Amino acid sequence: MNKLSFIFLCAFLIIVTVFAGLQSVDISYQLIGSLLFIVLLGIPHGAIDHIIFLEDNRTAKPIHFYGFYFGLMGLYVLSWAIFPMLSLILFLIVSAYHFGQSQFSDLTVHKSFRNHILYFVWGCSILSGLILYNIEDILSLSSLSADMLYLSALFDKLFFSILLPISSIVTVFLLFVTFKKKRISGERFFFEIYLFVLIHICFYILPLIVGFTLYFVILHSLKVLSEEFTYLKSRRDNFSVHSFMKLLFPITLISVLGGGIIMLSAQSQLIGISKGLLIFVLISVLTLPHSVVMDDFYQKFMKKAS
């Protein structure tokens, strides 16, 4: 067990105990609490994509990187406008792969197609669990606006009832194969199974937003931040936590302010889509290029670490 998993377990135990006493927490408080943690830790983990990418790619020109990054974002926004359902599916697929790759980032050093499948099925399992365990809440939230109601057709209970067990079984199988191939130790194998089950329990027991925030902030964002810090520390002299926070701050601030302005525009009907859909679009538009950058980062980082 690593320290982040320990923090996740402690946070889970405490939150579950507190929720037991509160019975239910108003969704607005859940959103405020989750938003706070996402702003503090979730957004920053993607705030230095440009630094991470350009750090080891000396031949790459910044203009090319920004052109690629923003170009991809622009294309995805267009895709949402023309093919919203396909865009949502793409978002879920990319997120599943990205979460899985982040979980098994140390395996990136081994070039194996099996690893890519593992990343994807692991992410599929936890996301389908999150959706299935909270499907009533998801359908209820999406019924609040016409554009979300259209997309809610994707959240089919039967489909996720099938996807969840299949992806979970394949995940366990691939983990076992990875262990047999000696890519991970026996202890690591049992630990990953334990964590896998714990994440599912977390998504099952806790409300949708709280459960997901707990996973996203601790197991995903903090892990990535820790890896980014370690990477930059190995490449820069006198690189401290303070230096790291200074790097994170500008884009984090821009993202928070920009996101706030866009949400206010939606609120005042300046943008003709609902707030719920806008949140999906904003997050997905950031996720796609971020996932590409992180894929490149893991290749570099894990190669150096090995």
Add this chain to the structure above:
Amino acid sequence: MFLLDALTIPKDDPVAFTFFTGYMAMMAASVFFFFERSQVDKKWKLSLLVSGLITGIAAVHYFYMRDYYMATGENPTALRYIDWTLTVPLMCVEFYLLTKAAGAKMTLLWKLIIASVWMLVAGYIGEAFNPEGGSAAHSVIWGLISTLGYIYILYTAWFGEVANLAKSSNNPTVERGVRTLAWFVLVGWAIYPIGYMCMPGGWLNTGLGWESTNVDLFYNIADAVNKIGFGLVIYYIATTETARLSTSSS
């Protein structure tokens, strides 16, 4: 309880079945550890004695819990907690004994004992002194307090003093053994908060309708696995180290 009464165990009552098997398994494990004590190096005799005491104390309590359950059909909460209050600190003592050679101090022993007693006393107050009908607030407060003790033990075994001492022992058998015991604390002991949350007022009770009778079976199996398993890990370390010492001296 006499043999005649034991013959009336219902065939479809797995809880009664596991009370009987749990009691016998713990007693058998105690006999095994006490006898095997003579086969290990003197350095490890105390550890095996403690393992035998853990399963022996549990066997006696399971004997009484078996009778209580057969007579009333209810969860023997008080007896369980009495058992745990004695055996769980003893399990923590094992961590100290394993790392003593690497420099573990008496303060570590006391810290672990206090944390385990804290965890169990708070849990008992939360379960046994819950107002009639079950109060969620009471359950939550004492559950939180108890969880702090559990988190401390978990941290110490995985990242804190116990883990660091095991690493600095330069003994792979001890290191592996301590890590295995840490896994018991992480996975094996997780059944107990689940049972707590099934009590009236607990989250699994109010939220999902689970009752304590749902987990009696799991408590019995978990107790047997945790206590006997714990002892077997100690036994493995003791015999491996004894063999190593006799090989190096000959």
